[in-house]
Amino acid sequence: MAVAYPHFVVSETHTPVEQTKLMVPPAASPPCPAVTLTQDDLKKIAAYKAVEHVKSGMVVGLGTGSTAKHAVDRIAQLLQQGKLKDIVGIATSMKTYEQAVSLGIPLSDLDSHPTVDLAIDGADEVDPGLNLVKGRGGSLLREKMIESASKKFIVIVDESKLVNHIGGSKLAMPVEIIPFCWNHSLKRLVGLFADKGCLGELRKCSESGKIYVTDNGNYIIDLYFENDIGDLNEASDAILRLPGIVEHGMFIGLATSVIVAGVNGVTVKTKVGSELEVDSFSYNDLRNGF
Template identity: 40%
Template sequence: MTAGVDPVKLMKQEVGKAAADRVQSGTIVGLGTGSTTAYTIQFLGDRLKSSELKDIVGIPTSFQAAVLAKQYGIPLTTLDAVDHIDIAIDGADEVDPQKNLIKGGGAAHTREKIVDYLADQFIVVVDSSKIVDRLGSSFAVPVEVIPMAISPVMRAIEKLGGKPELRMGVKKAGPVITDQGNMVVDVRFDSIDNPAELEKTLNNIPGVLENGIFVGVTDLVLIGEVQDGKPVVKEM
């Protein structure tokens, strides 16, 4: 391995590339958010530049994804202009053995859910640290809430046994504001026995826009690991 190259970064690049390699010409691609998916977007741009890939259009799940796509020359479209998405590629904060996910570390889970659920094939790219036995073991569930409803939503979440915390900005005074202009409450649960049930229950609280539990939607998980200092990509 080249001296000074971070093996974790290399591994994220490998996983991102493995996902980009699965995209075919003439398809509509959901472009996820986050550090690993950023490499996927970069590699899709490289494949377009070299004409190995032709006629793809991207649907970004966030402002970040849109900016990257433009930077790497991927044409973008909107959900108004297409009637399907062929493939979506996105990261996750946790993945359980049933391929259920917790997403929303980047506060983009509402748009991600819309795009990822619409896709004919949904591929998740992660590193092995994101694989858990059960959801909620290491990551809180992000819940996007409209600002006026923050207090009642937090009270309702406490009644469900969750410990809600308003997500605050880093290098910004005050709370994190999503691309939709809402706030994010990160909720810790002692254990999530039924992710599908919890996903519905949270979304039924008035003022909640969407939460970061993704159930029964993932087709393939590409997992990056560093073994003997080299990046390896496994499938689940």
């Protein structure tokens, strides 16, 4: 059974793998049987909603990861259908670059297009102030370069990414470092946050066990925090002061809006000055259009 979402049909067969299965309640009117959305369906819903903000002629930052992949697919589809024209994409990773090339999306870079109209990307954590952790997919440096050059940066997530505070998922906060004496850098990073119950490890490829190397030829140290990191700007400054550190995965104040797809519908949080505007849409609203 497909959810009657305006722009796409959820696949009828779902592969559970590691995805969370979520039950969406049936619509009150018109009657509609319950539908099971996978976590990937939610990512796709958030991605498609974000792509509604892409207009012809825009320079668009193309994110990396399983959520952003849906946005790139959708942009390509709209280009192929002639509903979008003259889009220039700037890829945040080699993987996204290859995806975009395979789909025929015209690409450029920040040297030729230093200002990006809109970037769309996933995130690993989103806090209530729209600060993020990014980079569990390894692309944090190019993502931060492109997203900080964007007039608008829309983050697309399923609701599992929401946290009360950065580090709150207890999963990795990645830091890209140069390979030279990586163990020294690891110790210095962990030492910065000794009072926060911080542990760190060099990222390895899960399949080969080899050291993970970023698109920039660097390594990644994954930091794990037992306690709240505290002031994010202070933590950021301390990390970036260490020689050998290239960038970290805290994206502080960069997102202009976040689209969260959850079991009950979609929430769009948008920064308006210092305020946060929140719009919520149930799947019934989505059925009837916004």
